[in-house]
Amino acid sequence: EAFMRLAQYRRNQELLMETPPSVPEEFTADAETARRIIQIALTAGRRRLNAYEASQVLSAYEIPVVPLQFASTPEAATDVALELEMPVALKILSPDIANKSDVGGVTFNLKNPLEVLMAATEMLNRVRDLAPEAVIDGFAVQPMHYRHNIYELMMGVRTGKRFGPVIFFGQGGTEAGVIDDVAYALPPLNMQLARDLIWRTRLYRRLSTNRARPVDLDAIALTLLKVSQMVVDLAEVVEMDINPIWLSSNGLLALDANVVIERSTESPTKRLAILPYPKQMERRYTLPDGRSFLMRPILPEDEPELRNLVKRMPAEDVRMRFFQPIHELSHEMAARLTQLDYEREMAIIVTDPDVIPGKGTIWGVVRCNADPDMERAEYAILVDRAMVGIGLGPMLMRYIIEYAKRQGIKEIYGEVLRENESMLRLNRALDFKIEATPDDPGVLHVKLPLI
Incomplete structure (x- = not known):
């Protein structure tokens, strides 16, 4: 048993590190209707x-359901059945009955209006006998489905x-x-x-x-x-x-x-x-030339495109970000950078709009990792060389600073190589304080008080 538990733990760890495939199709959830x-x-x-309401809630989330019509009385059920293709199924509607079959509240294969009227009347009497305290709203009438x-x-x-x-x-x-x-x-x-x-x-x-x-x-x-x-x-x-x-x-x-x-x-x-994906943090960004981008939190499905970003970046730009030469991100490292605990860390990417996660090019990413006490947070940023000079870097930095403030973080900081002039210029423009680090003269410590 101990071996099986160890094997299952290993399997769970491997599963967490796997790159999720993209969703095969988009779906639109109508949460307000539900x-x-x-x-x-x-x-x-x-x-x-009741069954009618439950069917509407499922439909609001694009879960395929058998079409269902509401009828308040046996006579109304007959009228509804006439509008549907016979045969039909009939179900009692009651918020107090979890299992309709237990009280005889389901009848199938009713072939004509007379059968519907008789079945509805008998069902109503039977349910009242077996569940006298139940509130009965009416009936659900559905076309029969044979598969x-x-x-x-x-x-x-x-x-x-x-x-x-x-x-x-x-x-x-x-x-x-x-x-x-x-x-x-x-x-x-x-x-x-x-x-x-x-x-x-x-x-x-x-x-x-x-x-x-x-x-x-x-x-x-x-x-x-x-x-x-x-x-x-x-x-x-x-x-x-x-x-x-x-x-x-x-x-x-x-x-x-x-x-x-x-x-x-x-x-x-x-x-x-x-904590689920914070969809409310998604924002659109439009350039003066009309090009649009989407800023959103990173998802595990974004791992392949994050690796592609690093792969196509100049070696010197990658060294400025990771403080060492990296030709490409390993799967393990990319998984750690895309599978986040949104409660204490955040990474915002700039990508193509209206594209399923995992399919759109990532043009830039900024991340913010909070200390355990949520007092301070370290940032890091990487922008595709092809997008430098159009404002993506400042936009990402301002967004991650805004996020850190909302989280109640008191200071955001980072480590920047002394020769990384473009990053230091951005730090100065955003009012970061720049200090030398005693342990490494080639690295500068930058920080921005948020309160």
């Missing part, structure tokens, strides 16, 4: 979204007292509890962490080896990223169970979701064990 739906439910005194050769998955969120929200993935369907094939990961996820979450299930072997039923594993990973983004955005979501999710060669489709909510006055990121 928050509005959740707030309406909370205002009504509810702690669980052959599908896999049933599940994914979602659990929240614990020690680590906060945790994302899970595994075998779904009605037998999920019996099969007990599930793995967990702390958000926020990137593509590599999402893939690892999938790999740690027994289900992965079936998904990856069955050539007769090929599936897109990255589609699962992307959906896990969307769930991760929901956790980052929505502090009110404390539990979510998307089950089943149908997976086939045509993609995936969420059939049902149970979402538990509670009021929260905290920032969504406060409850996370790992």
Whole structure:
């Protein structure tokens, strides 16, 4: 057992050092719509979204769902069914019922309006008998979906007292509890962490080896990223169970979701064990000639382009930055420079706008590493020689100084080679104090008080 734990620790360390692949496609999260739906439910005194609301929240994060129409009465369900292509499925809508099947709240394959009316009436009576305290909002009417050769998955969120929200993935369907094939990961996820979450299930072997039923594993990973983004955005979501999710060669489709909510006055990121990517720090920068750049925090996916920046820089410029000749960054060193704890360190890059992370050229980078007491922070900067003279260096320095002030840091400092005249000119322009270092006459200490 000790050997297995050691092997798993080594595997975890290797995983953390791997370069995450770029997200296969962009997705736009409509967090405001999701928050509005959740707030309406909370205002009504509810702690669980009904199926219709849950479907809307998933759709807001571009998670594919079966189209769902709301009906308040059995008669209204009949009218809705007439507008849909028969046959249809019928589900009870109640914030007090987590498992609709337990109370007979699901009926499939209703072929005509009369069957819908009879099924809805019987379902209403049955649920009232089995769950008399439950508030019933109405019915969800959905077109039936028939798929052959599908896999049933599940994914979602659990929240614990020690680590906060945790994302899970595994075998779904009605037998999920019996099969007990599930793995967990702390958000926020990137593509590599999402893939690892999938790999740690027994289900992965079936998904990856069955050539007769090929599936897109990255589609699962992307959906896990969307769930991760929901956790980052929505502090009110404390539990979510998307089950089943149908997976086939045509993609995936969420059939049902149970979402538990509670009021929260905290920032969504406060409850996370790992601070997520600070997207609010992204800024656009436009040159007088019309060229645009994006300033944003660095991501692990940026490792290849950071290595390319160093590789194409003149050797002397690289020596000025690292105080020694470096022909190229090793994977290990680049990983350390791109995989940050955003709570105490920051690196801002200048890159091309409207490009998926990992795909756009990095033209410059500035970083700021705070001391353990968060009193002082050391900076370092590197700008592509092709971009020198257009203002990228001063822009990056002003941004990292502004960031340090917001963090409550009292002083930002750095070490500069005496012959690095361009950096020293920028330091003087920004009111840094420049001092000699007693241990090395070739190195100057520069510092800027922030309070």
